[in-house]
Amino acid sequence: MNTTPYSVTRSSQAARIAAILGAVTLVVLIAAPWWAGRADMRLMGELFLYLSLATLWNLMAGYAGLVSVGQQAYVGFGGYMLFALTMFGGLHPLAAIALAGILGALISIPVAVLIFRLRGAYFAIGTWVIAEVFRLGFAQVSALGGGSGSSLPVAIVKSLASKRAMRESLSYWLALGAAVLVISAVYLFLRSRKGLALTAIRDNEMAASSLGIDIWRTKFIVYVVTSAFTAMIGALIFLQKLRISPDAAFSVNDWTAFVIFIVVIGGIGTIEGPIIGTLVFFLLRETLADLGTTYLIVLGVVAIVVMLKAPKGIWGLIRSRFELQIFPLGYRVTKRN
Amino acid sequence: MDWLNAIVQGTLLGGLYALFAAGLSLIFGVMRLVNIAHGDLIVLGAYLGLTVTTATGLHPLMALAIVVPAMALIGYVLQRGLLNQTLGDDLLPPLLVTFGLSVIIQNALLEGYTADPQKLSAGGLETASFAVGGLTLGVLPAVTFAIAIAVIWGLQWVFYHTALGRAFRAVSDNQDIAQLMGLNKRHIFGLAMALALAVTAVAGILLGIRTSFDPSIGGGRLIFGFEAVIIGGLGNLWGTLAGGVILGVAQTIGAKIDPGWQILAGHIAFLIILAVRPNGLFPRISA
Numbered sequence: 001m002n003t004t005p006y007s008v009t010r011s012s013q014a015a016r017i018a019a020i021l022g023a024v025t026l027v028v029l030i031a032a033p034w035w036a037g038r039a040d041m042r043l044m045g046e047l048f049l050y051l052s053l054a055t056l057w058n059l060m061a062g063y064a065g066l067v068s069v070g071q072q073a074y075v076g077f078g079g080y081m082l083f084a085l086t087m088f089g090g091l092h093p094l095a096a097i098a099l100a101g102i103l104g105a106l107i108s109i110p111v112a113v114l115i116f117r118l119r120g121a122y123f124a125i126g127t128w129v130i131a132e133v134f135r136l137g138f139a140q141v142s143a144l145g146g147g148s149g150s151s152l153p154v155a156i157v158k159s160l161a162s163k164r165a166m167r168e169s170l171s172y173w174l175a176l177g178a179a180v181l182v183i184s185a186v187y188l189f190l191r192s193r194k195g196l197a198l199t200a201i202r203d204n205e206m207a208a209s210s211l212g213i214d215i216w217r218t219k220f221i222v223y224v225v226t227s228a229f230t231a232m233i234g235a236l237i238f239l240q241k242l243r244i245s246p247d248a249a250f251s252v253n254d255w256t257a258f259v260i261f262i263v264v265i266g267g268i269g270t271i272e273g274p275i276i277g278t279l280v281f282f283l284l285r286e287t288l289a290d291l292g293t294t295y296l297i298v299l300g301v302v303a304i305v306v307m308l309k310a311p312k313g314i315w316g317l318i319r320s321r322f323e324l325q326i327f328p329l330g331y332r333v334t335k336r337n
Numbered sequence: 338m339d340w341l342n343a344i345v346q347g348t349l350l351g352g353l354y355a356l357f358a359a360g361l362s363l364i365f366g367v368m369r370l371v372n373i374a375h376g377d378l379i380v381l382g383a384y385l386g387l388t389v390t391t392a393t394g395l396h397p398l399m400a401l402a403i404v405v406p407a408m409a410l411i412g413y414v415l416q417r418g419l420l421n422q423t424l425g426d427d428l429l430p431p432l433l434v435t436f437g438l439s440v441i442i443q444n445a446l447l448e449g450y451t452a453d454p455q456k457l458s459a460g461g462l463e464t465a466s467f468a469v470g471g472l473t474l475g476v477l478p479a480v481t482f483a484i485a486i487a488v489i490w491g492l493q494w495v496f497y498h499t500a501l502g503r504a505f506r507a508v509s510d511n512q513d514i515a516q517l518m519g520l521n522k523r524h525i526f527g528l529a530m531a532l533a534l535a536v537t538a539v540a541g542i543l544l545g546i547r548t549s550f551d552p553s554i555g556g557g558r559l560i561f562g563f564e565a566v567i568i569g570g571l572g573n574l575w576g577t578l579a580g581g582v583i584l585g586v587a588q589t590i591g592a593k594i595d596p597g598w599q600i601l602a603g604h605i606a607f608l609i610i611l612a613v614r615p616n617g618l619f620p621r622i623s624a
Contacts (some may be wrong), residue, residue, distance in 0.1 A: 117615040120428040121371030125563045129604055136601040293444040300441040307433050308422055
């Protein structure tokens with residue numbers, strides 16, 4: 001049967017090398033508590049959480065075409081669920097994080113039904129309204145500190161681990177684990193049948209629909225799953241911060257603007273994009289931090305320039321030059337020699 | 338009587354929201370562009386008003402004579418220099434570029450004017466009131482509402498009775514054919530944005546006289562404007578005024594029940610209308 005001179009491959013040499021490098025990096029990162037300082041671990045933990053948020057936003061906007069500027073709704077919701085479930089439900093923080101994800105999924109269902117009525121850019125602002133409703137709603141709950149917020153009680157913090165160093169390592173590993181989980185989940189999802197449907201919708205909605213793909217349902221599933229994961233990341237973020245307030249939890253700048261810039265700069269609609277974007281974002285932030293607000297202006301300018309001059313981002317530029325794919329999603333046909 | 342008062346005050350507040358919304362509605366109607374930076378541009382208008390009034394000692398309403406053309410110029414330059422490049426079938430570029438613009442304007446204002454709340458001083462106009470049938474109405478809200486009606490009437494007139502309006506409608510219907518007929522769509526889009534930001538300047542100054550403002554409040558104004566547009570129905574200017582009034586009334590009634598509920602009540606009214614009438618109350622264009 002070996003008569004055809006063509007073969008279909010999915011992986012490539014580059015992808016295999018990248019996979020090995022990735023595995024090595026992962027081992028090094030897991031070992032961070034033994035080689036990194038406290039400040040570095042905190043920074044890396046934050047980086048992993050941003051990476052997770054960016055990967056999730058990219059799945060929604062880059063693949064499902066659901067451009068949301070209201071993801072802070074689920075970040076804040078997850079954070080508040082962590083506080084509520086541990087303080088009043090007596091749950092262990094880890095159980096609360098998992099449950100925050102489930103509750104995030106549940107609350108996203110009616111939200112999706114409502115805002116999926118809005119198209120395109122109006123959908124985007126509609127998600128923002130939802131986030132504002134969440135913010136104002138949680139600000140009304142006096143048990144959670146109302147508008148001024150509350151801190152996580154010491155007993156709950158200690159229930160995670162009694163020693164401070166152990167707690168810091170644990171929260172670092174949780175952030176790293178979340179990033180690995182989110183990226184793997186998105187990768188496996190995009191390689192699955194549903195992911196193929198999603199990619200088809202991204203490329204041409206009408207053609208996808210004519211092939212029998214239920215567009216509404218596919219987008220709905222993506223929205224709900226993204227919301228669940230975002231709520232869990234939100235819970236992790238506020239487990240790191242130990243303090244929550246409506247303005248911090250539902251900040252459009254912190255949890256959506258930065259995330260969007262990360263994805264756009266790195267390359268929207270690719271798995272590699274958010275990874276590169278996160279690294280660039282943290283590099284910019286750490287070097288320009290002294291400039292204060294000017295740094296945000298620079299970030300905005302960079303995002304606009306990238307969007308206009310290189311809409312596929314940094315990874316798009318690299319890929320168009322080198323034909324590279326680190327996460328093999330597509331198939332390629334090659335001629336056998 | 339208290340409730341009637343809340344409704345009347347809310348109606349007048351709706352005039353301000355309609356002014357927030359008119360610019361959004363206009364540019365969406367002409368070029369299908371949703372400007373996420375709209376709220377920050379309103380705040381920019383208020384700050385320009387502040388600079389003009391402190392520099393010249395003019396009354397804020399007189400400062401409009403300088404701020405309106407300035408904002409119109411900014412709008413034209415912004416559209417020709419930046420936003421025209423984002424227009425196309427893909428909705429991401431305009432969305433992300435205006436989002437970036439929003440962050441830039443916000444932080445530039447923060448840099449230039451600090452985070453301290455500011456206010457435009459309009460002297461006696463701020464507190465003046467008159468009595469109508471047992472209700473006491475503020476002169477400023479009443480003037481704002483009258484200006485809103487005048488602005489929307491004016492935009493409507495420009496749209497349906499002038500050559501510029503015909504050009505707007507033509508590029509809105511079919512850009513390519515309008516281009517073939519000798520219209521320069523880039524220039525028309527520039528003029529549409531100039532007109533939108535002229536309205537935004539009026540909205541910004543009235544906002545600044547009514548309440549204190551700081552660089553961070555743009556997002557909230559964008560949301561109110563957007564809600565008024567959706568409630569009223571896309572592409573319908575008088576509908577936008579109705580949307581603003583519904584939003585304003587919902588807020589004042591919410592505030593009457595519990596002061597913490599003011600903004601939330603407006604959002605909830607918006608969501609209910611979205612659930613019941615997804616195309617708004619008086620739709621003209623389907624999005």
